[in-house]
Amino acid sequence: MTDPVLRLENIVKTFPGVRALDGVSFSVMPGEVHALMGENGAGKSTLMKVLGGIHQPTEGAIYIGDDRVTMAGPLEAKAKGIVFIHQELSLAEELSVAENIYLGELPRKRFGRVDWATLTERTNAILGKLNVGFDARTRVGDLSIANQQMVEIARALTVDAKAVIFDEPTASLTDAEKVVLFDVIADLKAGGVGIIYISHRMEEIFRITDRISILRDGQYQGTVNTAETDEESVTQMMIGRQLDLSRNASHHQLGEVAIEVRGLSCGKLYTDISFDIRRGEVVGFYGLVGAGRTEIAETLFGLRRPSAGQILLGGVETQIHSPDEAIAHGISLVPEDRKGQGLVLGMNCRDNMTLPQVDRLASGPFVAEGEEIKIFDKYRDQLDIRTPGWRQKVGNLSGGNQQKIVIGKWLSMHPDVLIVDEPTRGIDVGSKSEIHKLLRELAAQGYAVMVISSEMPEVLHVSDRIIAMYSGRIIRTFRSEDVTEDSLIQAISGIGPGAQATEVA
Amino acid sequence: ETMKIGITQNNVGVDSYQTTYEKAFIEAAEANENVEAVVLDAGGDVARQIAQIEDLIQQDVDAIIIWPTNGEAVIPAVRKAFQADIPVIVTNSNIAEQGFDFVKSFSGPDNITQGARSAEIMCDKFKEMGIETEAQVVHITGQPGYTTAIERAKGFEDRLPEVCPDVTIVDTQPGDWNREKSQQVMEAFLVKYDDIDGVYAGDDNMGVGALNAAKAAGRDDIIFVGATNFAVGYESMAAGDYWGSIYQSPVDDAKAALNTAVDVLSGEDVPFLNYFDTPKITQDNMDEFSKPVF
Amino acid sequence: MAAMNRKDLGEFLAKQGILVAFAVFMIAFTMANQKFISIDNVFSVVRSSAILGIMAVGVTFVVISGNLDLSVGSMMSFSTIVVLDLHDKVGPALAIPLMFLMTLCLGAFIGFLVGYLRLNSLIVTLGMLSAIHGLTLTYSGGQNMDIADKEGTWFSVFGQGTALGIPVPILMFLAVAAFLGLVLARTPFGRKVYAVGGNGTAATFSGIRRARTVFTCYLISSGCVATAGLIQASRSLGSQNTVGQGLELEVLAAVILGGASLLGGSGTIFKTVIGVLILGFIQNGLLLMGLQFYVQFVVTWIIIILAVWLDIAAKRGKLWSSIA
Amino acid sequence: MQKSTVSKALKSGAIWGFILLELIFFSIAGEHLSLSDTAFMDGENMLLLLKQSAPIGIIAMGMTIVMVNGNIDLSVGATFAIAAIVLLDSMTWPIFAGLGDGVIPVAWLLALTVGTLLGALNGLIVWKTGVDAFIVTLGSMLGYRGIVFMFNGENPTSHLNWTLVDFAEAEFLGFATATWFLLGVTLVMWFVMARTVHGRNAYAIGDNREAAVNAGIRVGPHMMINFAIIGFLAALSAVVFYSEAGSVNPNDGQLYELWVITAVVLGGTKITGGAGNVIGTFGGVIAIQLLRKGLGHIGADTSTVNLAVGLILIAVLFLDKQLNLKGKEELKV
Numbered sequence A: 001m002t003d004p005v006l007r008l009e010n011i012v013k014t015f016p017g018v019r020a021l022d023g024v025s026f027s028v029m030p031g032e033v034h035a036l037m038g039e040n041g042a043g044k045s046t047l048m049k050v051l052g053g054i055h056q057p058t059e060g061a062i063y064i065g066d067d068r069v070t071m072a073g074p075l076e077a078k079a080k081g082i083v084f085i086h087q088e089l090s091l092a093e094e095l096s097v098a099e100n101i102y103l104g105e106l107p108r109k110r111f112g113r114v115d116w117a118t119l120t121e122r123t124n125a126i127l128g129k130l131n132v133g134f135d136a137r138t139r140v141g142d143l144s145i146a147n148q149q150m151v152e153i154a155r156a157l158t159v160d161a162k163a164v165i166f167d168e169p170t171a172s173l174t175d176a177e178k179v180v181l182f183d184v185i186a187d188l189k190a191g192g193v194g195i196i197y198i199s200h201r202m203e204e205i206f207r208i209t210d211r212i213s214i215l216r217d218g219q220y221q222g223t224v225n226t227a228e229t230d231e232e233s234v235t236q237m238m239i240g241r242q243l244d245l246s247r248n249a250s251h252h253q254l255g256e257v258a259i260e261v262r263g264l265s266c267g268k269l270y271t272d273i274s275f276d277i278r279r280g281e282v283v284g285f286y287g288l289v290g291a292g293r294t295e296i297a298e299t300l301f302g303l304r305r306p307s308a309g310q311i312l313l314g315g316v317e318t319q320i321h322s323p324d325e326a327i328a329h330g331i332s333l334v335p336e337d338r339k340g341q342g343l344v345l346g347m348n349c350r351d352n353m354t355l356p357q358v359d360r361l362a363s364g365p366f367v368a369e370g371e372e373i374k375i376f377d378k379y380r381d382q383l384d385i386r387t388p389g390w391r392q393k394v395g396n397l398s399g400g401n402q403q404k405i406v407i408g409k410w411l412s413m414h415p416d417v418l419i420v421d422e423p424t425r426g427i428d429v430g431s432k433s434e435i436h437k438l439l440r441e442l443a444a445q446g447y448a449v450m451v452i453s454s455e456m457p458e459v460l461h462v463s464d465r466i467i468a469m470y471s472g473r474i475i476r477t478f479r480s481e482d483v484t485e486d487s488l489i490q491a492i493s494g495i496g497p498g499a500q501a502t503e504v505a
Numbered sequence B: 001e002t003m004k005i006g007i008t009q010n011n012v013g014v015d016s017y018q019t020t021y022e023k024a025f026i027e028a029a030e031a032n033e034n035v036e037a038v039v040l041d042a043g044g045d046v047a048r049q050i051a052q053i054e055d056l057i058q059q060d061v062d063a064i065i066i067w068p069t070n071g072e073a074v075i076p077a078v079r080k081a082f083q084a085d086i087p088v089i090v091t092n093s094n095i096a097e098q099g100f101d102f103v104k105s106f107s108g109p110d111n112i113t114q115g116a117r118s119a120e121i122m123c124d125k126f127k128e129m130g131i132e133t134e135a136q137v138v139h140i141t142g143q144p145g146y147t148t149a150i151e152r153a154k155g156f157e158d159r160l161p162e163v164c165p166d167v168t169i170v171d172t173q174p175g176d177w178n179r180e181k182s183q184q185v186m187e188a189f190l191v192k193y194d195d196i197d198g199v200y201a202g203d204d205n206m207g208v209g210a211l212n213a214a215k216a217a218g219r220d221d222i223i224f225v226g227a228t229n230f231a232v233g234y235e236s237m238a239a240g241d242y243w244g245s246i247y248q249s250p251v252d253d254a255k256a257a258l259n260t261a262v263d264v265l266s267g268e269d270v271p272f273l274n275y276f277d278t279p280k281i282t283q284d285n286m287d288e289f290s291k292p293v294f
Numbered sequence C: 001m002a003a004m005n006r007k008d009l010g011e012f013l014a015k016q017g018i019l020v021a022f023a024v025f026m027i028a029f030t031m032a033n034q035k036f037i038s039i040d041n042v043f044s045v046v047r048s049s050a051i052l053g054i055m056a057v058g059v060t061f062v063v064i065s066g067n068l069d070l071s072v073g074s075m076m077s078f079s080t081i082v083v084l085d086l087h088d089k090v091g092p093a094l095a096i097p098l099m100f101l102m103t104l105c106l107g108a109f110i111g112f113l114v115g116y117l118r119l120n121s122l123i124v125t126l127g128m129l130s131a132i133h134g135l136t137l138t139y140s141g142g143q144n145m146d147i148a149d150k151e152g153t154w155f156s157v158f159g160q161g162t163a164l165g166i167p168v169p170i171l172m173f174l175a176v177a178a179f180l181g182l183v184l185a186r187t188p189f190g191r192k193v194y195a196v197g198g199n200g201t202a203a204t205f206s207g208i209r210r211a212r213t214v215f216t217c218y219l220i221s222s223g224c225v226a227t228a229g230l231i232q233a234s235r236s237l238g239s240q241n242t243v244g245q246g247l248e249l250e251v252l253a254a255v256i257l258g259g260a261s262l263l264g265g266s267g268t269i270f271k272t273v274i275g276v277l278i279l280g281f282i283q284n285g286l287l288l289m290g291l292q293f294y295v296q297f298v299v300t301w302i303i304i305i306l307a308v309w310l311d312i313a314a315k316r317g318k319l320w321s322s323i324a
Numbered sequence D: 001m002q003k004s005t006v007s008k009a010l011k012s013g014a015i016w017g018f019i020l021l022e023l024i025f026f027s028i029a030g031e032h033l034s035l036s037d038t039a040f041m042d043g044e045n046m047l048l049l050l051k052q053s054a055p056i057g058i059i060a061m062g063m064t065i066v067m068v069n070g071n072i073d074l075s076v077g078a079t080f081a082i083a084a085i086v087l088l089d090s091m092t093w094p095i096f097a098g099l100g101d102g103v104i105p106v107a108w109l110l111a112l113t114v115g116t117l118l119g120a121l122n123g124l125i126v127w128k129t130g131v132d133a134f135i136v137t138l139g140s141m142l143g144y145r146g147i148v149f150m151f152n153g154e155n156p157t158s159h160l161n162w163t164l165v166d167f168a169e170a171e172f173l174g175f176a177t178a179t180w181f182l183l184g185v186t187l188v189m190w191f192v193m194a195r196t197v198h199g200r201n202a203y204a205i206g207d208n209r210e211a212a213v214n215a216g217i218r219v220g221p222h223m224m225i226n227f228a229i230i231g232f233l234a235a236l237s238a239v240v241f242y243s244e245a246g247s248v249n250p251n252d253g254q255l256y257e258l259w260v261i262t263a264v265v266l267g268g269t270k271i272t273g274g275a276g277n278v279i280g281t282f283g284g285v286i287a288i289q290l291l292r293k294g295l296g297h298i299g300a301d302t303s304t305v306n307l308a309v310g311l312i313l314i315a316v317l318f319l320d321k322q323l324n325l326k327g328k329e330e331l332k333v
């Protein structure tokens, strides 16, 4: 039997008011992909930050091989062969791709000069493996979020790692890039590297991991061999109940058209987009990165000015110049970048949630705080948001719980048209299915829902109709009964309905 | 033939003395059809002043008038002008002795004498009141680092013990040529000292600020003496609140500087130190003076 | 038990670090000079802090919204000069609203540039610092401005009057701070200011009109400046063009001392007021000790850094920073 | 990226266009308004311009790296004054009496050391206390100024050494000594920021401090080094300038921080850090000096100069904004 590359023993980590980790132990073998699973806020990221030297454990020990080590800082962790790919993007936007990948350890020449030649060469080699469409010199700020995530991933390949931690690497990747990522992981694995893989996506877990360790509320629940278990039992261990993971079959009674878009274009971002969404209907938008779905949503929300076309709300042509006009017209948008666009991280949970409606929540000249707390409590319960209380700063919540705050914020507006852009990015299976159920329920109540997602199961699960986009154009619209995974993939790759798809079940 | 005269001033806009000086200078230059003036302001920055002297040399003016921001730092720049055969006239406050070789003349008030005269005004008043044996004085100086502030303070502090040896200066703080700052300083003095008989301020703006503080605190037995009689000071004097000051006209100052430059260019003999008189002004003799325009 | 107590104390300090610092200074100065705490002195310090304080209250809005305002000093000179000039020309009853109008126009201009055109506030207000100074000089011709009849005008009430035995400037300071404190802490507008400063993009995505919010903050700031200018003018009934010069940094120091972050999104009016009082009492206390002005500079330096350090150290529960 | 830094810097920012506008404006306006017979664009005048840009310019190069780093230094004016005092005062110290003119390099070294230490002290405080650099240096702006006054009360500190003056006034290949220093410092700082690991890390830290920490960059010492650099450069600026001027008022250097920051920001450095370069800063410095010189050239009075300088600052910012607009497709946030 081989020795583990890495072993954690009885790790405890407390923050003021929170016991984030409560005696967690597990080990990673060389050449193994070890999944770490748990609900939002279970403590996965915190555990990895302890391992990566970013947090110091309150109690417990870390072993690499047989040596007990203390990780005084990230550089030390890296020196010991532990590479950490962060959940939240950890990039300097103004710098080039190469500089970001080698951040903190740029190759040097004499006089402290950067060895650009080596840097570029090494970077391009890595990028070549990753099969991405940008080069070492591209400014990271010019990349889409997905490509930025690829830059993060590239960092795993810069050193001879003993262990690589991927904290939700696929949260903002589309299927095409995922394939590349999995190849990378397979390569590392073949090289005897131990991999810790955190994700909320069951299909990935079962596709690439060897063992699964599960956390719940900071406590270790156990480790199972992937081959010997199934989704249901893992879910059971994570949340203590079972889930319905089927594809959407039911349809609600559709009402009149809530929003209609005719020939909408915005420069080069997207062209000639026409669709409508009825009350009671969920329309999924599926496509590759850069397909222009987010931009359509932003246009509907008054954040972009269309260069052509019309938007009709309830049959009336409407000009939407700004988000507050959009909100007044009953449109809500859950944006795709929760840190940058969704939340004011330094503000507390309650204030974030009620932000779009502070004007309406006034009693006399003041904000009606009691009213706000009621709203917060309602959605905290409904969405199962884990937080010590409304006073907690949103920045201190786990990624998934942050996302739930954003969703709660827009649900509480009771919109006519709800647009959600990557609504379950970083959300655990339990909550994910809650959110999916919620979206269906909202539709049942007569909302028109537009779901933008890069996850095929999600699109399939919630949508009544699916609009496939490629490069700023609508390629095809499917009804949920008609859609097959293959035809969907063809459509988002730019292959129209004319071309015949080979059916593989 | 017209004379092209360049001037670089210290810091116009900081107080109305300097502003009035600038105006008077421009007026005087316009009044003289033989003179064309290039008027610059260093904004209190010695580096900018040196740059301006270099610019004036480069523009090949016929004479340069300097109101130095620092009486020594400008010497090398003045030497450049000297080497370029451009006569230099110093105005208002003089440059250091090492530079005397490179300048033609100085024209301006004698700040040390002014400080001394203020001390005499105050001492005389104390004697008249019969408190010259025990009087306590506080001193509010101008902006730290300004030649004028330093010289006046020195003149006052050297002279007072000579004429009134038993009067003590109990405290000194800067008022930055600023009425409000001086008012605050005086407020603290009033809290700290139960017995203040006299206030000497480096100019009337600050003097009036201190006076306001004293009035607000109901302490109206204090003798205020200032320098550079501003319009506010003159008015307070007329109202009987403010005792005395030094009469110094920026218009005279400016005209004297320009005339000295013109005289130098016309080849006339000018004395090297060209002080213009700055007489004492008190409530007793203020009718002899017209109200300052600034 | 002991650990529990220490934790409670820690939490208290974390919330009130700046108040504790304030108390420490007050006690230290009082021990140095009994007169420090006398009612006369306290009134005189608070009264002269009122001008700075009212400006700081306005600037707090701007800072929380994520911007800076370095123009308040020269804007205050402008208001002061204008109201003094108009006093003799149109009478005080008309002079005051006219001055407010003109000052608000300046604030609106800055608000337009920073809010709507999204120009960098540091440079815009630095530019305005210079431009408004030029404007003031042009307006006054560089001359001191004085009211002709100083005894006979009711205008002096704002700076020199008392009501209920309390100097009017102090009352105005309290009123402005209380009113704007409520606006910031309790109204929807206040909430928006925090949101815009905390994350402008997210605020926009929440339907908040960011430009309008920033614009309004500058309006508030200039309104405060006008009020400060009014008190200043009324206090001395005459003024130099440079009366407010350099105040912008003192104002900023007070706001930051109060714990507002320059990055925006945090700070409160109450703490700004404490910051103002700390600065005012330090200056006064050192003056009473008879220290040379330059020793005062050095001591102020140390106190500012200690106060802010104490404040943030309490917040993070650690004395030394965790910067690697 | 390295090869295109220069061209990118030239393209970025409205500053070069603005300098051109200034030159054209002052040349034409000068024809009509100026009393001077020589043209504004005269070669001699342009050489003077470079020389006169040195005091602010040298400090601005240091401010660029500090601001790119995500910090700011408001105490440079006071550091400038302290270094000047050390320079001039130390030449009169009895222990150096035997050195003759050999005291000059010693005095230079002393001044530069003191400047570096004062800068490092700021950096150390920022590092160890975690107090924002703005506050730390706002405090030391006051504190260092207090130290200036402690030296010699309110009096200027002076020592005219004509050997030193002659050196400072010397010209080599047409450029004055100060110009050489400005160009040298610009070149070195360009090298440091564009080519060295330290420089690139400065960008990373300013851009995303958390990412830099995560990547294991030691942010504290790094920032301290940059503060030491700006302290050194503030002292160098003083050394270069006061070698010629020979006397320092305790007020000297006041408001330099504002001019320096203005130049740096005009040159395209982001106030929040992470972006900017010394070539842009060089443009910013030249633009400001041109403005001062030009307004003097056409005979603008003080109030006009103030008004113009302020409004032009804003105009440049506006111009820059317009040039960098991404067009109608841009997200309206």
Ligand SMILES: Nc1ncnc2c1ncn2[C@@H]1O[C@H](COP(=O)(O)OP(=O)(O)OP(=O)(O)O)[C@@H](O)[C@H]1O
Binding pocket: A015, A016, A018, A020, A038, A039, A040, A041, A042, A043, A044, A045, A046, A047, A087, A386, A396, A397, A398, A399, A400, A401, A426, A428
């Ligand atoms: N710096 C901090 N201060 C206070 N609480 C924290 C801090 N960091 C994490 N926590 C808390 O620790 C708990 C675990 O958070 P963590 O980010 O590890 O969750 P996670 O399992 O990664 O969740 P997700 O799947 O949503 O990313 C959460 O309750 C979170 O609020």
Ligand SMILES: Nc1ncnc2c1ncn2[C@@H]1O[C@H](COP(=O)(O)OP(=O)(O)OP(=O)(O)O)[C@@H](O)[C@H]1O
Binding pocket: A133, A142, A143, A144, A145, A146, A147, A174, A287, A288, A289, A290, A291, A292, A293, A294, A295, A336, A452, A454
């Ligand atoms: N290949 C690319 N390289 C660099 N930038 C790209 C690329 N494709 C798109 N972008 C940028 O990304 C933005 C659109 O990407 P985005 O991924 O948000 O679109 P989307 O259709 O919403 O996809 P998704 O929702 O999957 O992210 C555009 O503003 C564009 O500038």
Ligand SMILES: [Mg+2]
Binding pocket: A044, A045, A046, A087, A167, A398, A399, A400
């Ligand atoms: Mg996580």
Ligand SMILES: [Mg+2]
Binding pocket: A293, A294, A336, A421
């Ligand atoms: Mg998208």
